[in-house]
Amino acid sequence: MIKKRVLCCSMLLSVLILSKLYSSTKPKAEEDPLRKALLEQVEKRKATLALSPEKQKEAYYSSITFANEDVPLHSPAVEAKFEKYLARFSYRNQQSYDLHKKAEKHLPKIAAILKSHGIPEDFKYIPIIESDMNPQITSHKGAGGYWQFMPATARLYGLKVNGAVDERKDLTKSTHAAARYLKSLYQEFGDWTLVAAAYNVGGGSLKGTIRRQGVKDYYKLRLNQETGSYVYKLVSVKQVIENPYKHGYKRYAQQEDSYQNISERNLL
Template sequence: MKKSHKIVMFAALIATSGIFIYGIPKEKIDIQTHKGTAQYIPADVDFSGERTPLNITDVRERFERELLVNANLDATTLLIIKRANRAFPVIEPILNKYGVPDDFKYLAVIESGLVNAVSPAGARGVWQFMPETAKERGMEVNEIVDERYHLEKSTEAACKYLLDAKNKFGSWTLAAASYNGGMTGVNKQIELQKVSNYYDLLLNDETSRYVFRILALKEIMKNPEMYGFTIAPQDLYSNIPTRKLEVDTTITDLAAFALEQGINYKILKIHNPWLRDRKLLNAAKKKYIIEIPTTGY
């Protein structure tokens, strides 16, 4: 009797629970409370005006993979969205100046998360330049000054590379892929496989995912609330006002120099990460612009 009574009570509990579970109208489900489940996938996607053929099963699944992965990397993606409010106003006008599509700011996002990252291979900065490539693109790279850490100058160098790649391949999508796989590497696969569309090429895993990662971050960052990221405007990282100080002489002690400017060494290096030593040697009297914050420290 006791056993039968327990079975009846359990069945009643299940039945009652079912009322609450299945009685919830579907339209009231909030995507923000359902991380890890199916995400919204847009019907049409493009990169720099070049259509992504989501009607092809392989292409759609590759895009969906990156969308799901990045929509569920809560802390990482949230920090990227917050940093973008500070970095994009610097990057966007430079892209526009060089005639590079605005979508390429998302390439910087997947390269570094919009921080001055250092890769195991030796690439550095927001745009992840290797030393020799940086020098080829006009940046100064040595133990005293490393302009890979200079957001404006590294963005200009990235633009120069991307324009060259676009001229070579005739496609912004392939130009983006070559930023990861190299112009030589991508061109070799085009010749071997006898196709000239990124979405038709069989590439190594990293380059194969590369453009889809850009597309996924673009989609999430343009529509954060659709993917569960709700951020108040005041919580985004903002640019700190600075004054620009031109110097063309050696500074033997940057800590003392910082104090003379009313800040400290730490603040000086935060705003000028391209200064890699405790001094700035400048026998050639080259002109450098040092940013001195006026508030926010």
């Protein structure tokens, strides 16, 4: 890393020196072959700097958000944790396209329902993290369905859960219920990142943690391992779904990645 920074600095210094040497030359020197060659070299070095892995990473990370809120990847601790979970969801570790197949099948419908309730689209990734889009999964605590609702919470937000019917397994009905629950959490916390954390650990538990620690920033709170990794998992899944080529899912990249369309062209 130090060698890369030294190289980068030396290239910048070279650009500055060459620019200084030739900025005050007379107009007739424009035909000077040596000057022309040196200016071409300067432009090539500028292009090299723009394309460097460090610059590419910086631009990419600055584009990453969750629910339209910035993810503070300038923090070394946040960056390290994000990269840990991003690597888990990359093709190198998954070695499967199941994630993208499930996303293609279910996420448009989930996103449309969330939008109808005014919920940010990024919450559509919760069922992937919670149940892997498998409605038959039930946790040891009794949470079930796509959104892994506890029975009492499911009933509170309009779902039927009894011996004969379990609407937690109905994607449409459970998504409407999840949207209502997320909206109530936002009214309580006023921050979508905290809403995601509260969805995992429960609103009362998160409020207690915030009160005890005097901190209302998800990325600075000391949380249990599951909740402390929850938003990082959501952001990581979002990245591999929206940028399949960048994260190794090349067979699924039928068009340019979302990040490339928005940010990378500006960098280049």
